[in-house]
Amino acid sequence: MTTLDIAHEKQRSAPKAALAPAPQGGLRxxxxxxxRPQLMDALAGFGLPEKQLRMRAGQIWNGIYNRGLxxxxxxxxxxxxLRQGLEQAFDISRLEIVTEQKSVDGTRKWLLRLPSAVPGVPGPEIETVYIPEEGRGTLCISSQVGCTLTCTFCHTGTQKxxxxxxxxxxxxxxxxxxDALCEWPDGGRNSEDRxxxxxxxxGMGEPLYNFENVRDALExxxxxxxxxxSKRRITLSTSGVVPMIEKAGADIGCMLAISLHAVNDETRNKLVPxxxxxxxxxxLDACRNYPGVSNARRITFEYVMLKGVNDSMEDAxxxxxLLKGIPAKINLIPFNPWxxxxxxxxxxxxxxxxxxxxxRAGYASPVRTPRGRDIMAACGQLKSETVKKRASERFQETRAEAEA
Incomplete structure (x- = not known):
């Protein structure tokens, strides 16, 4: 039995994931x-013979993820x-881009509209941010529309x-x-030059409160x-959903980041309810038991620096x-106002x-350079509210504030 066969059997025994988005008003x-197993199941439901499923799934997979079709x-x-039949039955188009903004430092932010559950009513919106740095580029992606956690330093937490x-x-x-960065082969960029x-x-939301979809997406x-x-280049950040941390390590296996932000329960209760x-x-017990944690796979502890709240030398x-014995690095984040x-x-x-x-205590503690503040794209600033203000108005206001 091949690796794909084993994966297929494992996926068949698990609850079936719904096709995304679910059809509404005739939408494909x-x-x-x-x-891959879910794609083969979808093609089987479409009516393709079983002996063709693996090959056809591979061809479609290549078109979507290697060629960007x-x-x-x-x-x-x-x-x-077959192409005409698939076009009538399924959709592989993009989410709708509402606005795209570019910071003076090269950071880019997209406001994206999702499919609506109610015909004729605009769907909800999310934000995605690309941060270019020397030798690397990081894409910060969302897992929920809004958030339930109401962390008091985070703009997303103010959106239900x-x-x-x-x-x-x-x-x-x-x-x-x-698409925007012309990273597909037709754009002239290869995998070594991505x-x-x-x-x-x-981004927006708590990934471990959307576990199954995050797991499948990262697969x-x-x-x-x-x-x-590589999973070593994918980092999942959680505010501390303790029961799901070990499962994330076992089922997803990517790098882990913890939004810590305080060293005692009294302060953290206020910052991270x-x-x-x-x-x-x-x-921290869950972090010590995270599958695969080692000096080569350290856990990142995120710590936003708030004046007079958590930044004393006693806190340091x-x-x-607190972190003694945990292979860790500490990412210090200057607070980004909103x-x-x-x-x-x-x-x-x-x-x-x-x-x-x-x-000096032996922990790497890089200070995250604030990026994209002028377009409200920095850490903790994401929020998809567009009802009260048009995106262009927000952009002009935040740019003026940054210049001031």
């Missing part, structure tokens, strides 16, 4: 985001009749949860970014014959004590002092 179901017409390895994203909508964010080198599940993203991003359910001690000392935010960023001198202490 999408094949984007289906794992948005319809079946370009899949010339399929017969004309609308729904989970499907696996196709998660993968679709990557396809749109690759701009998107890393994926972080750090598609890491497939060596598709988008082919989920801490009241899963306090720091339980969270306690942070080092309209109405109740916090201020720590003074730069204090951030450097905090970082130096952690470095």
């Amino acid at each position: 179901p999408s094949l984007v985001g289906l794992t 948005t319809n079946f017409e370009g899949m010339t390895t399929l017969s004309k009749d 949860l609308v729904r989970n994203l499907t696996a196709g909508e998660i993968v679709g964010q990557i396809l749109i970014a690759r 701009l998107i080198t890393n994926i972080v599940m750090m 598609v993203v890491s497939d060596g014959e598709g988008l082919s991003l 989920l801490n009241k359910k899963y306090p720091i001690r339980e969270l 000392k306690e942070l080092v004590r 309209p109405g935010s109740p916090y201020e960023c720590s003074d730069w001198a204090q951030i450097e002092k905090f970082s130096d202490f952690i470095n």
Whole structure:
């Protein structure tokens, strides 16, 4: 039995994933985001003979994830009749781009509209951000529309949860970014020269509250014959959904980041209300038991620097004590303000002092350079609200604030 056969049997025994999006008002179901076994199941339901399923799934997979095709017409390895039939039955088009903004530092942000569950009513929206850096490019993708966690330093937390994203909508964010960056072979760029080198599940939402769709999406993203991003270049960030952390390591196997942000339960209860359910001690125990954790696969602890809240040297000392024995690095994040935010960023001198202490204690503690602040694309600034203000108005206002 081959590896694919084993995967297919495993997938068949698991609950079937719905095609994404579910048909509404005659809309065709999408094949984007289906794992290989799910894609074969969809083609079997379409009526393809079983002996053709593996080959046809491979041809369609190549068209979507290697060539970036948005319809079946370009899949010339399929017969004309089959292409026409697939076009009538399924969708492989992109999500709708509402706005695209580019920061003065090269960061790009897309506001994307998802399919609507109600005909005639616009669908909900999400944001996706691409951050170019020297030698690498990171795409920050969303897993939910809004969020349930209400972290008080995070703009997304002020937007109520609308729904989970499907696996196709998660993968679709990557396809749109690759379109914009001309990363498909027809754009003249090969796999060794790609701009998107890393994926972080750090956009809107809590990934572990949308586990199955995130798992399936990342299986598609890491497939060596598709988008082919190593799981060591994919990082899933969680605010601390303790019961799902071990499962994430076992079933997904990507890198893990923890939104820690405080060294005691009293402070973290205010910053990350989920801490009241899963306090720091339980969270760190789950990190120590994360499958595969080692010095070569360290856990990243994210720590937003809030003036007068969590940035004292006593906090730094306690942070080092808490993480003892966990292969870790500490990512210090200067707070990125948003309209109405109740916090201020720590003074730069204090951030450097905090970082130096952690470095001397033996932990890598890079300070994340704020990127995309002028277009509200920096860490903690994402929110898809467009009802009150048009995107162009928000863009002009935030740019003016950044220049001031």
